[in-house]
Amino acid sequence: MEPTAAPASVEPILKARGLWKVFGDDPQRLFESDLKSESKEKIQEKTGLVVGLRNISFDVHKGEIFVLMGLSGSGKSTLIRNLIRLVDPTAGQIHIGGREICAMNEKQLMNFRRRSTAMVFQAFGLLPHYTVLDNTAYGLKIRGMPEAERNKIAMEAIRTVGLEGWEDYYPSSLSGGMQQRVGIARALAADPEIMLLDEPFSGLDPLIRRQMQDELIQLQSELHKTMIFVTHDLQEALKIADRIAIMQDGEIIQIGTPEEIIASPASDYVQEFVRDAYPATVLTAGTIMEDPEPEIHVWQGPQVAHTLIHRSKRDFAFVLDKQKRAVGFLSHRALDDLIRRGGNSLEAAMDVEFETCTPEMTVEELFPLATASPHPIAVVDEKGKFIGCIRNTTIIESMIQDEPEEKEGEGDV
Amino acid sequence: MFEFPEKLYVPMEKWIDAIMDWILVNMSGIFDAIGGVILKILIVIEQTLLWLPWPVILLLIGAAAWRSMGKWWHGVIMAGLIFLVGVFGYWDDSMSTLAVVIASVAVSLLIGFPAGIIMARRDKVQATLQPVLDAMQTMPSFVYLIPAMMLFGLGKVPAVFATVIYAVPPIIRLTDVGIRGVPESVVEAARSFGASDRQLLFDVQLPLAFPSIMVGINQTTMMALAMVVIASMIGARGLGLEVLVAINRIEVGHGFTAGASIVFLAIVIDRISSAFARKQQKHLS
Ligand SMILES: Nc1ncnc2c1ncn2[C@@H]1O[C@H](COP(=O)(O)OP(=O)(O)O)[C@@H](O)[C@H]1O
Numbered sequence: 001m002e003p004t005a006a007p008a009s010v011e012p013i014l015k016a017r018g019l020w021k022v023f024g025d026d027p028q029r030l031f032e033s034d035l036k037s038e039s040k041e042k043i044q045e046k047t048g049l050v051v052g053l054r055n056i057s058f059d060v061h062k063g064e065i066f067v068l069m070g071l072s073g074s075g076k077s078t079l080i081r082n083l084i085r086l087v088d089p090t091a092g093q094i095h096i097g098g099r100e101i102c103a104m105n106e107k108q109l110m111n112f113r114r115r116s117t118a119m120v121f122q123a124f125g126l127l128p129h130y131t132v133l134d135n136t137a138y139g140l141k142i143r144g145m146p147e148a149e150r151n152k153i154a155m156e157a158i159r160t161v162g163l164e165g166w167e168d169y170y171p172s173s174l175s176g177g178m179q180q181r182v183g184i185a186r187a188l189a190a191d192p193e194i195m196l197l198d199e200p201f202s203g204l205d206p207l208i209r210r211q212m213q214d215e216l217i218q219l220q221s222e223l224h225k226t227m228i229f230v231t232h233d234l235q236e237a238l239k240i241a242d243r244i245a246i247m248q249d250g251e252i253i254q255i256g257t258p259e260e261i262i263a264s265p266a267s268d269y270v271q272e273f274v275r276d277a278y279p280a281t282v283l284t285a286g287t288i289m290e291d292p293e294p295e296i297h298v299w300q301g302p303q304v305a306h307t308l309i310h311r312s313k314r315d316f317a318f319v320l321d322k323q324k325r326a327v328g329f330l331s332h333r334a335l336d337d338l339i340r341r342g343g344n345s346l347e348a349a350m351d352v353e354f355e356t357c358t359p360e361m362t363v364e365e366l367f368p369l370a371t372a373s374p375h376p377i378a379v380v381d382e383k384g385k386f387i388g389c390i391r392n393t394t395i396i397e398s399m400i401q402d403e404p405e406e407k408e409g410e411g412d413v
Numbered sequence: 414m415f416e417f418p419e420k421l422y423v424p425m426e427k428w429i430d431a432i433m434d435w436i437l438v439n440m441s442g443i444f445d446a447i448g449g450v451i452l453k454i455l456i457v458i459e460q461t462l463l464w465l466p467w468p469v470i471l472l473l474i475g476a477a478a479w480r481s482m483g484k485w486w487h488g489v490i491m492a493g494l495i496f497l498v499g500v501f502g503y504w505d506d507s508m509s510t511l512a513v514v515i516a517s518v519a520v521s522l523l524i525g526f527p528a529g530i531i532m533a534r535r536d537k538v539q540a541t542l543q544p545v546l547d548a549m550q551t552m553p554s555f556v557y558l559i560p561a562m563m564l565f566g567l568g569k570v571p572a573v574f575a576t577v578i579y580a581v582p583p584i585i586r587l588t589d590v591g592i593r594g595v596p597e598s599v600v601e602a603a604r605s606f607g608a609s610d611r612q613l614l615f616d617v618q619l620p621l622a623f624p625s626i627m628v629g630i631n632q633t634t635m636m637a638l639a640m641v642v643i644a645s646m647i648g649a650r651g652l653g654l655e656v657l658v659a660i661n662r663i664e665v666g667h668g669f670t671a672g673a674s675i676v677f678l679a680i681v682i683d684r685i686s687s688a689f690a691r692k693q694q695k696h697l698s
């Protein structure tokens with residue numbers, strides 16, 4: 001459950017602690033009663049109150065894309081709106097950049113929204129009577145920035161999202177994808193500390209959606225914004241997230257990197273989500289690789305190598321040089337041949353044709369390597385040091401999810 | 414068989430009369446002030462209309478129709494209708510009627526616009542005002558003549574007063590409807606960027622409510638015109654008085670030309686103002 005991606009020494013840019021949102025008349029009465037820990041249904045039945053968010057705590061670090069993922073109705077929109085008090089939380093604290101949001105008065109809140117955050121909406125929320133340029137400059141206009149200055153910044157943002165030449169058009173003459181680009185440009189122009197995106201691509205065609213996701217990733221690699229991104233689509237979450245928080249019935253039930261979520265779903269609910277996902281784009285070589293042992297070096301004799309391989313219960317090994325770089329692939333059979341022939345140099349038995357990869361590469365990227373050579377793939381770090389290996393069968397096995405027992409045999413993989 | 418029991422009679426009308434009497438005695442200062450303002454507005458408008466040479470007015474009407482409706486011959490037709498009113502011999506009467514209509518619409522907007530905005534912002538105000546507006550619109554228009562006459566006597570000021578009461582509901586209602594009809598997503602987006610209530614109103618709500626507000630202005634204007642004809646009974650003069658005279662003397666021709674003049678005026682005002690309203694909707698769909 002603990003966030004792993006960001007260094008612990010850096011103070012998070014956003015801290016939410018014990019957030020509750022309860023809809024209904026006089027929601028405080030829930031906290032005075034002993035129903036607080038009851039289920040959502042029971043609370044609604046007994047009090048008429050609807051629990052939108054229950055005891056939410058999480059951190060967001062500077063420069064990361066933090067994804068809130070969950071089924072429709074799980075409270076994602078309520079949570080992201082709580083963060084800038086478009087919906088007021090019933091209990092809890094939100095710190096953004098060291099300021100306590102819940103303690104702000106109307107005016108402070110207004111100034112905070114003008115300077116520190118910018119939001120992108122599923123329904124775009126563009127002003128239909130403003131041109132693309134004026135829409136993009138809207139956040140700056142609200143701040144009172146003079147027209148020439150704000151138009152200059154807005155033009156920059158329009159270029160960034162690839163809408164150059166469209167600045168004098170009205171939103172109604174743009175496609176959905178282009179309208180959302182304007183929404184993103186408007187947020188970028190405001191240059192906020194945190195960008196909030198509530199299902200920005202959910203209303204778009206699948207093809208456009210994927211394209212927009214790619215562009216967002218591209219953009220992020222250049223701009224390093226802090227983003228909180230809401231989606232109900234696990235594919236999308238896995239694709240763009242640095243970390244994912246999974247929501248169910250107003251609670252966060254798991255926080256982790258995409259890989260952690262895929263590799264060890266925290267509950268059946270998450271498991272169910274993950275089952276539909278295509279792990280090849282998420283699982284990395286580092287996660288599925290086997291130990292580098294046995295370590296066999298070029299200068300060792302065939303008998304030593306034989307013993308080491310035999311003891312490892314493997315039928316192959318990679319042969320390493322002084323810097324622990326893999327220089328050849330040695331199969332059990334080739335080694336036996338060598339011994340039978342009375343050879344004494346491993347170099348005579350090993351195959352120097354094999355593929356290597358880095359631990360960050362995804363399984364998808366391993367496919368071509370796996371087909372290029374019959375041997376296992378050697379995993380090497382950035383210095384070329386051998387740190388593990390991956391058999392082709394492991395790659396295939398990683399694609400098959402751990403189905404719950406009763407589901408076995410459905411075979412819809 | 415079942416007579417309504419007389420015992421249950423409540424002297425409601427006496428109470429209302431008492432309230433009116435009390436208002437007359439104690440609040441005459443306020444109504445004198447209101448009457449003074451209305452009169453000033455009225456005089457400026459009427460004198461401007463009568464001072465402008467008739468060809469200029471026809472040109473203005475033609476130009477407005479051309480611009481709003483799009484074709485030059487629209488302008489010719491609209492100006493032609495007003496020209497006919499002059500031909501019938503009612504130029505001054507029609508200008509006088511127009512002046513009362515314009516004054517009434519101006520006062521209606523002055524009241525109705527802010528009222529509509531407040532109504533859109535506060536659900537409680539809307540819940541209270543809604544039935545009042547409904548009642549105002551169902552009430553027979555003659556009824557408004559009585560308090561108007563009591564408060565302001567006879568003349569054009571009570572005519573404007575009665576007309577405003579009759580014609581103000583649509584502009585209030587449609588301002589409210591227009592503002593409430595602004596998509597929640599746009600309002601929320603503006604709020605998320607830190608818009609104040611004022612910025613939200615002027616940058617987002619009013620522009621997007623504008624087509625609806627224009628429809629309200631159009632309806633208010635048409636109702637004002639209808640009411641001004643009736644208000645001639647308490648001294649609004651103008652075209653309505655001509656109709657009244659014709660009825661009293663049973664002069665069919667007189668009644669027809671005066672009535673037709675009112676219709677022409679109505680057509681011109683309606684067409685031009687609704688065309689302007691439509692023009693505003695271009696980007697907003
Ligand atoms: N204004 C409201 N009044 C009552 N319940 C609400 C209100 N807004 C949201 N909810 C409830 O809160 C829950 C979460 O809604 P939402 O945040 O929109 O979910 P999501 O964005 O994940 O689809 C839902 O069960 C919804 O019914």
Ligand SMILES: [Mg+2]
Binds near residue numbers: 076077
């Ligand atoms: Mg939502």
